[in-house]
Amino acid sequence: MKPFLDVRDLTVHFPIRKGVLRRVVGAVRAVDGVSFAISKGETLGLVGESGCGKTTAGRSILRLVEPTGGSVHLDGIDLRSLSGRSLRSMRRRMQIVFQDPYGSLNPRLTVRSLLEEGLVIHRMGDAAARAERMRRALDRTGMPAAALDRYPHEFSGGQRQRIAIARALVLEPEFVVLDEPISALDVSIQAQVINLLADLRRDLGLTYLFISHDLSVVEYLSDRVAVMYLGRIVETATAGQLYATPLHPYTIALFSAVPTVDPAKRRSRIVLPGDVPSPARPPAGCRFHPRCPIAEAACREVDPPEVSLDGHRVHCHVAARELDACGGDERRASARMTSLVAATQNAGREGHRQP
């Protein structure tokens, strides 16, 4: 089946300029060859530490940040080839919900003006039809129609995010980028907004790219999950596969930090050494090698190719070898990878204890 969103080799490089003449002396490789596809009605979670490029990737798909390379097709339409009116009309079909409902809603505009702006730009109906659309969008997000004549500051954070979601919905989009939509909200409200997003997806058949650093929330909302590190995707799988059988050492380390009440799922915490390297000077070979507990000599030189098994894709030399050694049994390979990473970590701790 043809994917609804097809992203291939997407790159976003920001030039580094220096000197009086502002010469380009390098580039920050925020997104550096990212590929994934999303089917209609599906949710792909995009996870990784802050600064890994996930937000830039999401925004560049919508052309809010201009990509420097690669291709993006939505419903078969090449988004990078569009400009002017054709890009504007395509924008109606793809919307974004930003992280911060305090910053993303103009405090000087009423909710009516905020919601109506897009409808006017896209010439969607007369005043009466627009009012009806706005009321419907608010109703879908659990907000009363009376909110239309109030200002954003009159609402709580959760209500503001509902208004931001209504602003996206009022244009009847098919694809929505959710850029950390709950991370600025109180924990008590996060679950309500996540349930709302899940209901909207079911009722309206929406397709989501859900960007988050919160792995437990991503698992709940996503059908598949892609893990990003330093501008690249290192592992992709269904949410079930990834959470039960992570293969990449970075994914294993991320999951080890997720709190769980289930003792059977509890993993010993793996602390990665060092910081994420600068995307202006990504390491050669595997980009994760300076922090990888099980890096080998080859990892410093050779960029690991993608290995795919039943839709579970991973970029790691050792994971590829373990999968091979386990005859393609990803459960066993994941267990072996997890114990390899944990053993190296424990050995490191023991070493530190020695005088």
Ligand code: SF4
């Ligand atoms: Fe670690 Fe090497 Fe795998 Fe990269 S390729 S994640 S450095 S083991």
